[in-house]
Amino acid sequence: MYDTIVIRTYTRGRQTVLLSLCKLESEAKLKRFILTSNHTLQCPICREDLTYLHSTSSKHLKANSILHNLFRQEYVKEYDIRQSETENERKNIIKKRLIIGNRHQLLSYDYDYTRHEWTLFIKFENDHQKDVGQFIKQIIVNLHPTFVPSQIILDKPPFRLTRIGWAVFNISLSIEFHAKWNKSDLVTNWFLSFSDADTQKMMEIEFQKSTDNTTNNTVL
Template identity: 70%
Template sequence: MGNTANHLSLCVSQSSRKTRRERPYVSRPFWQYQYENHLNISTHMSSDSQIREISPRRLLPIMNVDILNVYRDCPFCLKLLFEPTSTLCGHTFCLLCMERFILTSERVLQCPICRDDLNYLRSSSSHLKTNAILHNLFRQQYEKEYEIRRIETENERKQIIKKRFIIGNTHQLLSCDYDYTRHEWTLFVKLNNDDQDDISQYIKQVTINLHPTFTPSQVILDKSPFCLTRIGWGVFTIYFTIEFHPQWKKSDFRTSWFLSFANTGNQKRIEIEFQKPTDDINNDEMS
């Protein structure tokens, strides 16, 4: 009986150790520090903010201030981190800087520090969350400077216009013979369906580069609707450049689209930021 009890106790002990080892890693701060109760800190929601608040009085980091000064600046804007958001690879950036980085990265999205894959942020960029611990730590340690950064960020957001464009093609099968198949397709660039603005207010022209077998192989669309219809037998990648009106002071946007002959076609959405013209900003301030 005694041996059985000892064996059972040993199994339970081993099971407990195994459970502790396999517990998932919850937090990954960008420097080593500890605070009371191992993250079991009482939290509350601020009435004027959506950021999850942690009482600075309960936050007890054990760290060197010099280390904090090393990590305090955003790698993008080189200013004090405001609304810091952390990636899975452990690097931290300003929330606004990260949003812009996601919008301006055309293809593979990689961390600018370690080149880790960040493509998971494309589908969740609108749900980026502020690191509440760092937010409160910076706000407490750099109170005046953090308030200046808050005002700067609010002013920047007021000057930004975000527009969602749709790029894709429609498709129709014209004939399907054994020796010859013909498809009619229309490439298009347009604003999101629920956007009432005129696309020609933003886009000056679109330069489309087709397969060399088409004549002409380069087509320039200088007025809306920005669409091009052709008839062909196969799919290929279309490269094109979107040029914006000078008032937006925005560089050309280069992208590509692989033709889709599946059913009626396909499309993708891209979001582009525009800086409000100076006149519009002045009008907003006066109002």
């Protein structure tokens, strides 16, 4: 059930052997073994102290290029497979910059009452092809409770909402993505601005293309 794994390194011309009595199938298992072991880490041949493999402050294994290279040589096939998987995942990642903001126009002004027209917008940067609808299914907008209705659902692009009011407030947003992206809802907020220029914030979102759904590649 258990194998003895012998890892050989060389320090100042001496052979250092680290023995592990658990079956180590990956470098991650070696890390877990070293970090969870209550035994003194010591070379069984030269008795060299190997406690440098521990990091007492962060409880993480310190980087060890020797072990890394040894495992890469020992598990060539596994490393190649994982590298291929990583490259494929990177190719299937779509990065989009989501922009949330509002435009504003002053309608009337007097001492007792001021009327402002504002338009909330949610879009992608450089959205010339208007593909935001391929990613976003709907957006739930929660306004100040004085608005009736105070909750509005935007279910198709362009995702905009225009209202008339007299003061700024915080707008709560819940953005739901299409199921094919397998992505959790994004909950964020936007504080309304009555400045003359358009105000906005930007965030980067990653989407993972499904390898099983070839239609994603043609649409995008």
